[in-house]
Amino acid sequence: MDSDQAEEEPLFKCEICNIKFSHIDNFTKHKSIHNDKPYSCHLCDKAFSVKGNLTNHIKIHTGDRPFSCDYCGKAFPTSSKLTIHHRVHTGEKPFICDICNKSFTTNGYLTMHKILHTGDKQYSCDICNKTFSLPKNLNDHKKIHSGEKPHSCDVCEKTFLYNKDLTKHMMTHTGEKPHSCNICGKSYSNVTKLNQHIRIHTGEKPCHCTTCGKSFRTSSELHLHKRLHSGEKQYPCDFCDKAFFNSSELKRHTRIHTGEKPFKCDICNKVFSDNGHLIRHKRTHTGDKQFSCDVCKKLFSTNSNLTIHKRIHAGEKPFSCDACQNSFVSSSKLAQHKKTSKHFKNLKASLKNAKSLESTIFVDCTEADIKPEIKEESHDGEANFFVCDESDIKEEIKEECLTKADNSDETVKQEIEDS
Structure with missing residues (x-):
């Protein structure tokens, strides 16, 4: 009987943003977000509904970060932020969506995720009418129209729309790469890049093209691929009539004309026009072969060589000679x-x-x-x-x-x- 009553315990639902709470204290504190914000920062005039939030905010100005990570030494202004950061190292994601079972490091991320299932986008931009599920996303979007980039790098003065982008950018100056792959040991400056890298080992390609069904490791790769279907080549070469789908392809191509080879091997001094070629070349020195065939377990230094090898097992020879009709496993x-x-x-x-x-x-x-x-x-x-x-x-x-x-x-x- 008691368990039935617990299941039927009423939730407190915010009538403004529809977020639900099981405790009245949390609900009351949340409602103040939509009401007046009586606690103002005397340094930047930003206002808060809770005094504790103001106290934590002031630490941004003072630089006070008394809570340090035992794993990487990174410091934080509050213990709660340190607790959330620890989950990056431990992989803990205690907040699970009861609809799709996807897990998250914070309850806030879970709450935002659940809105995706409802499809509710009640916050509309008054300039372009684009709608958003959260007021924060709408406020960030409006900065695109205003051209506002409030987050500035104090090293090179480059500006960013989002603070998270500035944080990632700062690591290019410090060289900090706190996120390591537990398979090969390679390090990255942020978790997103690490997760994308891990897909090389797992073979996971979660981004699917709706036109041809081809899959990709990252959404950016999918975005570039879609230009193949549209035929869009908006980056023309100044030296010849060729055009390319993205600026990086154009940059690599231009080096054919200029002869530029800016990437140098620090072991044998051989130079390359493309960083990818240098990375593959270095594996000839290290003997690193991290790509394994799931049929015969043979190891390869590059994913492309593994792909070519797999065609031997599959009997695929997709490259044919026009003169003699002989077929081959690779274009080379x-x-x-x-x-x-x-x-x-x-x-x-x-x-x-x-x-x-x-x-x-x-x-x-x-x-x-x-x-x-x-x-x-x-x-x-x-x-x-x-x-x-x-x-x-x-x-x-x-x-x-x-x-x-x-x-x-x-x-x-x-x-x-x-x-």
Whole structure:
């Protein structure tokens, strides 16, 4: 009987924001948030409904942080903030959603999450009419319209809309990376990046494209992928006609034109145009192979090499040669094949039979400067020309070579047809 009465104990529901409370004291304290805020900070005029909140707020101005973390040494102005921070290290998430079982480090995060299930968005922007589930989210959104970025870095003066973004940014100056992967030991400046990294080990890809069903580790990767469907390439190259889906791709591409290789290996001094290439290269020194095949347990230094390897088990060979119909597990294997004499003979035969030579580049070997590693394999000993891709021609004389190729194509094609 007592248990039934406990289950039927009435909740106190706020009529303004619909948050429920089981204790009258908490409910009364909460209601004061919507009412007057009699406790004002004499330093910034910010007001609070509870005196204790004002006391804690003043510590922001004074810098007083008497509560330190035993794990990483980070200090906090209140013991409650330290308790919440400890959960980052312990992984504790004691607040569980009774609808989807997702867990959270604080009750506040759980309360905000539950609103997602109700779909209730009663707070509307009076400028663009966008609606929000929480008043804080609406207030943050309004700063986008005003251009307000109230949180400023005291090192480089860069400004941010959210304090959490400033906190993350400050770690780029301090080099602090308090969040470590318990699988490989790699460290990160924030929990979000750590969680994204852990998905490399687990293989989890929770972000799904609604158009093609492809999955991704992060929402940012999904956002970039969606541009493939829309065809949106808003970042054009200043040197050539190519355009890219994002600024980082453009930046990497531009280094092809400039020859810039800003990433240097501190072990052998080899330089690279892309940081990802440097990271993969360093694994040749360390022998680090963190990607494991779930079929044969073979280890690989990169996820892409693991993906290629898995195609062997699956029997997949998605890259096909147009000349001989041979298939390969990777684009690099196909590229190697295209530079062999066997491929050249097959290409020559298929072109001769099809009488269709329009798509092939022919360069006179006495006038062109072909990359040395493909000269012997792409040269036909019976005719005085090379058959190659544009990428096989040295960048600095490519335009001149292609012009000469255009002028000599018909003669060369006739040689193939007659041979």
